Amino acid sequence: MTETNEITIKEIKHLISFIKTTYRFDFNNYAFSSFKRRIERILAVYSIPNIESLTIKLQQNPVFFEEFLREITVNTTEMFRAPAFWRKLRNDVLPILAHYPSLRIWSAACSSGEEVYSLAIVLKEADLLHKTKILATDINDLVLQKGMNGTYPNRNMEVNEKNYQRFEGKGKLSDYYSSKEENVVFDKTLIENVSFKKFDLVQNEQYSKFDLILCRNVMIYFNPELQNKAIELFGNSLFMKGFLAVGEKETIAFCKSSDNFLTFSAEERIYQKIKDNADRI
Numbered sequence: 001m002t003e004t005n006e007i008t009i010k011e012i013k014h015l016i017s018f019i020k021t022t023y024r025f026d027f028n029n030y031a032f033s034s035f036k037r038r039i040e041r042i043l044a045v046y047s048i049p050n051i052e053s054l055t056i057k058l059q060q061n062p063v064f065f066e067e068f069l070r071e072i073t074v075n076t077t078e079m080f081r082a083p084a085f086w087r088k089l090r091n092d093v094l095p096i097l098a099h100y101p102s103l104r105i106w107s108a109a110c111s112s113g114e115e116v117y118s119l120a121i122v123l124k125e126a127d128l129l130h131k132t133k134i135l136a137t138d139i140n141d142l143v144l145q146k147g148m149n150g151t152y153p154n155r156n157m158e159v160n161e162k163n164y165q166r167f168e169g170k171g172k173l174s175d176y177y178s179s180k181e182e183n184v185v186f187d188k189t190l191i192e193n194v195s196f197k198k199f200d201l202v203q204n205e206q207y208s209k210f211d212l213i214l215c216r217n218v219m220i221y222f223n224p225e226l227q228n229k230a231i232e233l234f235g236n237s238l239f240m241k242g243f244l245a246v247g248e249k250e251t252i253a254f255c256k257s258s259d260n261f262l263t264f265s266a267e268e269r270i271y272q273k274i275k276d277n278a279d280r281i
């Protein structure tokens with residue numbers, strides 16, 4: 001860092017290149033300013049004086065790299081985040097999918113699993129959970145483990161409960177969990193058909209085909225090049241007429257493959273695949 005403690009572009013690029021060679025994670029196409037802000041936060045939280053010391057710490061301590069990864073990738077999430085989206089999913093998307101004999105859904109970048117439990121509850125209330133397989137992926141092992149455990153601190157539940165009320169679910173969120181000291185533990189039957197797997201949207205290739213893909217609140221951290229790549233991956237991973245949902249501050253409108261989709265709900269950022277790449281003129 002310079003004497004004014006301002007991190008330079010060169011330092012950030014050097015750090016990114018070090019991480020790519022050492023840990024095989026590629027942050028080259030993450031949105032630069034938010035990446036820089038996260039680095040500044042890490043330096044402050046861990047009292048690390050500069051980027052050089054951070055690089056040395058990352059080199060010497062792979063366990064610290066996991067914490068670093070969690071800080072960089074922003075794992076903030078909630079159950080029934082943006083409740084109007086979940087209402088739209090229940091009221092307008094699931095009735096279409098309900099006719100299929102079985103369903104495959106991918107929660108891409110699911111963080112600590114709140115999105116997955118929300119999805120499972122919506123499907124259960126629509127009597128579709130028993131015929132649905134869910135793939136839940138994230139780049140970060142630590143958050144995936146939390147998702148598998150389904151144990152969340154009581155202090156997080158107020159916002160989750162409020163979101164569920166705004167979603168106007170059939171019962172109470174507490175119908176789906178039991179209390180255990182400082183935590184709540186979600187009913188394991190909700191995730192009987194869920195596979196939690198590590199998947200890096202930057203580097204991994206198409207996984208399978210799905211009827212619905214949720215990739216919410218991740219692409220805001222990507223630059224346009226990486227957004228294009230992700231949307232292309234999702235297009236390839238959807239069955240024809242399959243749905244893609246992104247976050248409330250995200251859009252696929254400016255992506256190269258956007259004409260493969262029609263906008264199903266502009267408000268709730270839900271798109272439907274209408275074309276394959278091969279069909280494009």
Ligand SMILES: C[S@@+](CC[C@H](N)C(=O)[O-])C[C@H]1O[C@@H](n2cnc3c(N)ncnc32)[C@H](O)[C@@H]1O
Pocket residue numbers: 073074075076077078081108109110111112115137138139140143199200201202215216217218247
């Ligand atoms: C803000 S959370 C969003 C969680 C959830 N989808 C939601 O909307 O609440 C962003 C997640 O994206 C994950 N992520 C970031 N970069 C990724 C990548 N290249 N591949 C897969 N997941 C990534 C992070 O680990 C984090 O859990």
